[in-house]
Amino acid sequence: MKKISLLGATGSIGIQTLDIIREHPGEFILSAMSIGKNIELARKIIGEFQPELVSVQNHSDFHTLKAEFPHTNFTYGDEGIIEAATFEKADILVNAVLGSVGLNPTLQAIEVGKTIAIANKETLVTAGHLVMEAARKNNVSLLPVDSEHSAIFQCLQGENEKNIERLILTASGGSFRDRSRSELEQVTVEEALHHPNWSMGAKITIDSATMMNKGLEVIEAHWLFDLPYNKIDVLLHKESIIHSMVEFHDTSIKAQLGTPDMRVPIQYALTYPDRIPLPSGNRLNLAQLGQLHFQEMDLNRFRCLKFAYEAGRAGGTMPTVLNAANEIAVAAFLEGRVTFLQIEDLVEKALDNHRTIEYPSLSTIQEVDKETRQYVQSLL
Numbered sequence: 001m002k003k004i005s006l007l008g009a010t011g012s013i014g015i016q017t018l019d020i021i022r023e024h025p026g027e028f029i030l031s032a033m034s035i036g037k038n039i040e041l042a043r044k045i046i047g048e049f050q051p052e053l054v055s056v057q058n059h060s061d062f063h064t065l066k067a068e069f070p071h072t073n074f075t076y077g078d079e080g081i082i083e084a085a086t087f088e089k090a091d092i093l094v095n096a097v098l099g100s101v102g103l104n105p106t107l108q109a110i111e112v113g114k115t116i117a118i119a120n121k122e123t124l125v126t127a128g129h130l131v132m133e134a135a136r137k138n139n140v141s142l143l144p145v146d147s148e149h150s151a152i153f154q155c156l157q158g159e160n161e162k163n164i165e166r167l168i169l170t171a172s173g174g175s176f177r178d179r180s181r182s183e184l185e186q187v188t189v190e191e192a193l194h195h196p197n198w199s200m201g202a203k204i205t206i207d208s209a210t211m212m213n214k215g216l217e218v219i220e221a222h223w224l225f226d227l228p229y230n231k232i233d234v235l236l237h238k239e240s241i242i243h244s245m246v247e248f249h250d251t252s253i254k255a256q257l258g259t260p261d262m263r264v265p266i267q268y269a270l271t272y273p274d275r276i277p278l279p280s281g282n283r284l285n286l287a288q289l290g291q292l293h294f295q296e297m298d299l300n301r302f303r304c305l306k307f308a309y310e311a312g313r314a315g316g317t318m319p320t321v322l323n324a325a326n327e328i329a330v331a332a333f334l335e336g337r338v339t340f341l342q343i344e345d346l347v348e349k350a351l352d353n354h355r356t357i358e359y360p361s362l363s364t365i366q367e368v369d370k371e372t373r374q375y376v377q378s379l380l
Helices: 012-023 038-051 057-067 075-087 100-111 123-135 149-156 200-208 212-225 263-271 303-316 318-334 341-354 361-380
Strands: 003-006 028-034 054-055 073-076 092-095 115-118 143-144 166-172 232-234 242-248 255-259
Touching: 003 012, 003 100, 012 028, 012 038, 012 092, 012 263, 028 038, 028 075, 028 115, 038 054, 038 057, 054 057, 054 075, 057 341, 073 075, 075 100, 092 100, 092 242, 092 263, 092 361, 100 115, 100 123, 100 212, 100 318, 100 361, 115 263, 123 143, 123 149, 123 212, 123 318, 123 361, 143 149, 143 212, 143 263, 149 212, 149 242, 149 255, 149 263, 166 212, 200 212, 200 318, 200 341, 212 232, 212 303, 212 318, 303 318, 303 341, 318 361
Parallel strands: 003 028, 003 092, 028 054, 054 073, 092 115, 115 143, 166 232
Antiparallel strands: 166 242, 242 255
């Protein structure tokens, strides 16, 4: 039985991870978890799964839950999430938090030898060089949870990495894939949150609409699979059936297909190198589906994807700026403070305002992250 520490238990990936644990009571147990501010949902999770350790974001919630669940150990804040990430009884850490808050807990978990199931994009985007170096040093496996990276990871099983010609990440196109830029001027938050294929949290859904989500995935893929950016392509694929592909230098292409269900890559990360049934999963019927569609990406239409490639190639602290600026800009859009197209304007200004620092330390990354957030806030 695998014992799991789950960061971000009340988020979209966290909830679907709990679905996997629930469906396979003999395979997995929730040993530790972290939550943000959704205390009502946290109460239900604690009551059902009875984890030994729970980290909460706020000190006041720490006292409230501690009184309600006297047999559970509670902690809080930045130190608390690290305690959950490094919980000694857990075998595998599922990092499903949003934002750069997931970076330090991941590095700490790697240092103590935990296997990492990584769903937190920002960890690799902002500090990929530090994370991969630490993983190699400590002989720790990083298992991708994003559907695209999981697809590539599955396609590479049994293959020699020297034979890879390129990676092909697929993109649904998000909520506004069929709209021109002129039609995006007055789109609402509600429209942006209506994703055609996937059920995701608000921030990721907006990132999907701007295509920043795919840009962050390109940077992730660069670190996870150790390939240059000129060997990582993005292809528009509206159905989200092919989750990604690998082309080899003999012209063969391998693809991983399936219905749009995040529980599949989550479960694969938890069971790797084995597979177990997913009883509640929907099986893919290709005959019923009939057709699959593909288009080249238009980087002038999806400017955030262009910014991500540029930031990734620049390297150093530039991806940190990209991520931090985007987080503030998306939050401002969700609060109704900026328009949809102003998200990319804010990101572009932050990138233009920054001078790259090469091979940054963790403290430098954290400082650049803080400065970038302050700069974008000042623009608002």
